[in-house]
Amino acid sequence: xxxxxxxxxxxxxxxxxxxxxxxxxxxxxxxxxxxxxxxxxxxxxxxxxxxxxxxxxxxxxxxxxxxxxxxxxxxxxxxxxxxxxxxxxxxxxxxxxxxxxxxxxxxxxxxxxxxxxxxxxxxxxxxxxxxxxxxxxxxxxxxxxxxxxxxxxxxxx
Numbered sequence: 001x002x003x004x005x006x007x008x009x010x011x012x013x014x015x016x017x018x019x020x021x022x023x024x025x026x027x028x029x030x031x032x033x034x035x036x037x038x039x040x041x042x043x044x045x046x047x048x049x050x051x052x053x054x055x056x057x058x059x060x061x062x063x064x065x066x067x068x069x070x071x072x073x074x075x076x077x078x079x080x081x082x083x084x085x086x087x088x089x090x091x092x093x094x095x096x097x098x099x100x101x102x103x104x105x106x107x108x109x110x111x112x113x114x115x116x117x118x119x120x121x122x123x124x125x126x127x128x129x130x131x132x133x134x135x136x137x138x139x140x141x142x143x144x145x146x147x148x149x150x151x152x153x154x155x156x157x
Contacts, residue, residue, distance in 0.1 A: 030083070
């Protein structure tokens with residue numbers, strides 16, 4: 001069996017930083033991978049999917065992992081938390097046009113709302129989260145939009 005298959009089958013907590021795994025263990029978050037995405041999207045109300053990546057490459061991940069439960073508490077537990085599994089994180093990021101790590105993807109009733117990328121100052125986080133909680137759902141940016149080349153002749157499809 002290849003290492004990739006073994007890694008994909010591993011416990012998500014084993015492939016994640018301890019502070020990220022703590023979101024699941026101590027703060028009621030759930031691991032979200034390709035196999036569990038439909039269940040996560042079926043949750044009613046506001047949800048946040050945390051894209052964390054490798055904390056060595058993206059040190060802000062650890063800060064966001066600590067701040068995320070505090071953000072939820074500040075908004076009266078209004079949103080649930082999912083944590084993207086490392087094995088499926090890239091595929092999930094592509095599906096939702098998440099291009100930066102760490103990122104918080106906001107969803108409502110399974111529909112895209114928006115993304116807060118990187119680590120922010122506390123007041124900036126509060127403002128960004130409030131704005132997204134007040135924003136209606138929309139389609140994922142850049143997904144399903146036909147691209148037209150600048151060199152296309154008029155009328156070409």
